[in-house]
Amino acid sequence: MSIVVRDSNGTALADGDSVTLIKDLKVKGTSVTLKRGTLVKNIRLTDDPAEVECNAEKVKGLVLRTEFLKKA
Numbered sequence: 001m002s003i004v005v006r007d008s009n010g011t012a013l014a015d016g017d018s019v020t021l022i023k024d025l026k027v028k029g030t031s032v033t034l035k036r037g038t039l040v041k042n043i044r045l046t047d048d049p050a051e052v053e054c055n056a057e058k059v060k061g062l063v064l065r066t067e068f069l070k071k072a
Helices: none
Strands: 019-021 051-054 062-065 069-071
Touching: none
Parallel strands: none
Antiparallel strands: 019 069, 051 062
């Protein structure tokens, strides 16, 4: 049984999709804030359906919650 990962609008996400942030997010452990509307390309799904891994502009190996994403 495969787990379906969904964004904030309920759209299914897959490995390699591009997503857009719907809220400004502060990144823990850094002084970086990812702004609303930032495009994050080539996401990777995790075992947790509420989280995806990605690389943002200045931060590598970032884990984002799907509640703050929408499919681009």
